[in-house]
Amino acid sequence: MSRIGKQPITLPKGVTCTFAPETKKVSVKGPKGELHQILKGDFKVTVDNGVVTVTRPSEEKPDRALHGLYRALINNMVTGVSQGYKEQLELIGVGYKATAQSNVLELSLGYSHSVFLAVPSELKLQATQEKGANPMIYLEGIDKQLIGQVAAKIKSLRKVEPYKGKGIRYVGEYVRRKAGKAAAK
Numbered sequence: 001m002s003r004i005g006k007q008p009i010t011l012p013k014g015v016t017c018t019f020a021p022e023t024k025k026v027s028v029k030g031p032k033g034e035l036h037q038i039l040k041g042d043f044k045v046t047v048d049n050g051v052v053t054v055t056r057p058s059e060e061k062p063d064r065a066l067h068g069l070y071r072a073l074i075n076n077m078v079t080g081v082s083q084g085y086k087e088q089l090e091l092i093g094v095g096y097k098a099t100a101q102s103n104v105l106e107l108s109l110g111y112s113h114s115v116f117l118a119v120p121s122e123l124k125l126q127a128t129q130e131k132g133a134n135p136m137i138y139l140e141g142i143d144k145q146l147i148g149q150v151a152a153k154i155k156s157l158r159k160v161e162p163y164k165g166k167g168i169r170y171v172g173e174y175v176r177r178k179a180g181k182a183a184a185k
Contacts, residue, residue: 005067009052009075012082017052017074019045026074030081033142037073041066045074052078080142087151089137093158093166098135100127105137109158109168117157119150136171 011017015030024039039045042057043066052074056067079085091098097108103125107115119125123141137154141147151170160167162178169175 003068005054005056005071007071009071009078011047011050011052011078015078015082017045017047017078019047026077028074028077028081030078032081032084035077035081035142037070037077039066039070043067043070076144080144084140084142085144085147087139087147088171089139089151089154089168090171091135091137091158091168092160096135096158096166097129098127098137099129100125100137105154107154107157110166115157117154120146122146123150137168 009017012030015028017029018027019025020027021044024043026037026039026045028035041063043063044055044057046053046055054067054071054074056063091107091109093110095108095110099106103119103121103123105117105119105125105127107117109115119139122143123139123146126138126140127135128138129135139147139151155168155170158167160169160173160175162176163180165175165177
């Protein structure tokens with residue numbers, strides 16, 4: 001039995017969830033926006049008095065595998081339209097800079113050229129540079145999957161190296177450091 005799939009989802013105030021069985025589409029609407037998810041198979045989503053439950057069609061392995069996934073995706077949609085998601089990235093390195101104009105992020109990461117990255121319009125992008133502090137990039141939106149994907153793309157532009165710790169990392173992320181070469185005697 002899927003422990004996560006069996007758990008009900010409580011809808012916060014101002015959030016509505018609808019399920020269309022013919023198209024197998026779940027729609028969640030809230031104060032911050034609206035999200036949709038299409039379910040594979042014959043999964044059923046029922047909404048009763050502000051409580052959403054996901055039931056699977058059979059006990060076969062593919063259905064059991066997707067049961068918890070669909071419940072988690074719907075829960076992420078409910079959280080996204082009610083509270084939203086935020087991700088913070090920090091640039092650590094001499095001369096590293098980040099600037100945001102509309103939804104285009106310009107990064108100076110120690111390469112011979114600047115790196116430009118177009119961020120989807122669903123996300124709110126902000127880059128700050130305070131004196132004496134590392135440059136920061138803030139992503140905000142309602143789609144958890146999209147924010148994670150964009151943050152991972154930004155992070156992959158300059159991975160954190162283990163010797164000096166330079167690169168792009170999430171705020172609060174722990175990076176295991178390695179010792180350098182031992183000095184010659």
